[in-house]
Amino acid sequence: MRTARRSESSAPRTARTATGWLKAHSELALVAFLAGLGALVMVDALTMAADFTQRGPVGPKTVPLLVGGLLVIIALVLAVDVLRGGKGESESGEDIDLSTQAEWRTVLLLAAAFCSNIVLIDLVGFPISGAILFWGSAYALGSRHWVRDPLISIVLAVVTYLMFVYVLGVPLPGGPLAGVS
Amino acid sequence: MRKVLATAVAVAAAITLSACNAAGGAAGGNDQMNGLRIMVPNTPGGGYDITARTSAKTMEQAKLARAVEVFNLPGAGGTVGLGRLVNEKGNGKLAMQMGLGVVGSVYTNKAPSTLADTTPIARLVEESDIIVVSKDSQYTDIQQVVDDWKADPGSVPVGGGSSPGGPDHLAPMLVADAIGLKAKSVNYVPFDGGGELLASILGNKVAFGVSGVGEYLDQIEAGELRVLAVTGPERVEGIDAPTLKEAGIDVEFTNWRGVVAPPGISDADRKALVDVYTDMHGSKEWKDALARNGWDDAFLAGDEFGTFMKEQSDEVEKILKDLGLA
């Protein structure tokens, strides 16, 4: 069970400086996200061409406007909650150590591995881009077996590729290696 | 776990192999079309998919081409696939299965590529739509529907199995137009595919339904559904219902499926594609397939198909413009 951390933080009270205040109220970023999303949904709904076949009081705009409004209201309530000191508990778990600072380098490396697959899959084919994805992710998460990691990656990607394409008939891009255009 | 997966893979491989062998067995004929790829712009199991897979199989059985591959690229009513096809400029080994639904989707999705960008190959099959009610509906003939509809269009909800712009939507719009109703006054209720629509017709949730004739043959035969009219130019065998024309409504509407190729292909490629479909159409295997699937032959090749597609496109555009959808 997630336990509320209700005890007074032993960290020094830096909340008086501006950056410290922002750090303490980092959830305002979430507030901004929700409000922005709400605005986006409402603007999108309102810019819909109006002369559409609409029967009765409920048209294609109604629900988006409701959802957009809900987002904005939630953002406001959350802002009040945050400013009054409320705080969401970051999710904990087996593999998660919340006592450390967030390691943005690891996150960015992992996201980069994911993105490399996005960029490369249509260029060099899945066997290569998938292998890079697996190896890159494992590397980002601290695996440093210079032989085992790439080997597993390549075998996994190639076997998966062959299985999808030849056994299941689901096309994945083969890239230049497979000789498929 | 490995063992089980291995077994499953082996079984699947055996099935695939046997399929490949059957394909490989075919030889000779027009070698030019070997390795033809047919794109299906929506999900497996749908009408386009079955047409494409049946065509591919027929070509192989009739030894017209070897290793014909069918693949699915679904999205946005077929316009994602259409975009891809148009991008494959000059590729003479690619064809896309399509039909009236794609014509409408181009407008409703405001797709950047249109069918005018493609090379028309052939129209293959067509199917009449039916106007259908449940057995305990108050309507027993189409004229009663027309009378009620004219009196208060809003109180006559029309159910169809396609989203706005699709065949089941266009048919009632044409009828409404013919009896002097404004397209916008039609109370069209779209349902996901044939299943939900069938339930709504059987449960009398909608005043009448519009659907392809093939989908509900059994329910019609069982007497659960009553057909008030067929939309095509001729009566349908086994269905006791007049055509719209016979009922005094000047509308002829059929849903059709055909094949187009990428733009900019060479004349030789184009001729080869038209030929392979023409030969397929002439084969006994295709006749069997038509009978098995209950499709009506509607073969129209090359430029004539292009002209037909242009006419259809203009007609669809007019309806959708009236509705503000195009």
Next chain:
Amino acid sequence: MDVFGNLLEGFGTAITPTHLLFAAIGVLLGTAIGVLPGIGPAMAVALLLPVTYNIEPTGAFIMFAGIYYGGMFGGSTTSILLNTPGESASVVTAIEGHPMAKAGRGAQALAAAAIGNFTGAMAGTMLLVVLAPLVANLAVDIGAPDFLAVMLLAFIAVTSVLGKSRVRGFASLAIGLTLGLVGLDSMTGQQRLTFGSLHLSDGIDVVVVAVGLFAVGEALWVAAHLRRAAAKPIPVGRPWLSRQDIKRSWKPWLRGPVIGFPFGAVPAGGAEIPTFLSYVTEKRLSKHREEFDHGAIEGVAGPESTASASAAGTLTSMLTLGLPTTATAAVMLAAFQQHGIQPGPLLFQRESDLVWTLIASLFIGTILLLVLNLPLAPMWAKLLRIPRAYLYAGILFFASIGAYAVSGSVLDLVVLLVIGVIGFMMRRFGLPILPAIIGVILGPNAEQQMRRAMQISDGDLAGLVNTTFSVVVYGIIVLILLWPVLRKLVGRRGARPDGHDPAELEKETVDA
């Protein structure tokens, strides 16, 4: 009743070596396909369809039914082990199943899922035999206002999964509802939040949302706070269900069919909504409510049983009415036509042998699946002993294939990443994930049914409450909403609800 005579005859035909072989191939393929990402049972049947042209129809359909049931069994595996649901029916299973696996109870989760599927499929198939004619009528009578009422009931149930902070739970729900808005409006064909992209006009699949929020979001979150020191492998745990596990699971197993079967049988039912309702029901009824979110076995047993029972319900409508209520059923209907068999109300009379053989083989297939999956559970669970880096790399790898294979589009991977980043942010700021998933499932459905009901009544609000069924459901909703008040009036004091007391929130201090 000659039903059982027919069924016996069906068994007679089904237990021939050829048909047993087809059943075995079907369940094996189905399990494998359920395990693999990106390929659902609908696609599998469609892909196999041409291959079966040369097989006699009975054999082909025994195989297809095996694939459908097998997919339900296999789908839970990746949900539990990798937090990566392969199809919409097993999305809910990941919520409790994956934490169980992480805590070394993967084998138990998988076994509870397998037995749950077995009970669901068995009970569902029996209901198919007994209730087929009745269901046929019911399925037709349920209309848009009734669906809407049930979905609103489901929305009420969301409140029990909002977590500690109501506002954060609602924020999550609203994010889900927003994701559900993306795509062409189903009633008018209007583009909503597609930003002109054709790829987005079909909307975002609930599986992509679930995989993005669960799997990709978790991988990113773990990366940010990787526990470097304690890299101990996930404990294997005991291989079988303990007496305690069974004691906690048998009721959820039996409740599953009650929820799943009717939903499967009606159009617009499917498996997503009943599995969620089963989850909420089990959470409410459980004596171990505090274990939910951290691996409660009831949360696996109930939804899995529900999913399989809903598959049986789907087959009921398909066989008795020719009414496809899910994509898989629609593909199987097409398959019937390919074999020259017209599905519909006359099927039972015209193809009596085929139908009863098919039903008999469903029973056989279900037993085969249990025999196949139960011993596999501890073996699959051992898979989790691989190093953490490989586990999360594998999760991203399979999540990517799954998203890409669906439509072969890179854009789906981008969408997956964006949703993954949202999942990361939600974890960082303590938003629960489940309400967002519910929003994606229920939002578009509820909107469509509401607008359909309004349109059929031509804009008259009475169209929302013009059926007995919907009125009854709204009555239940009012009762639930007024329950706290009623309870006070009665003067009984039960256990405190899990609502968050705002006063407590204020007292919480800020962690710098």
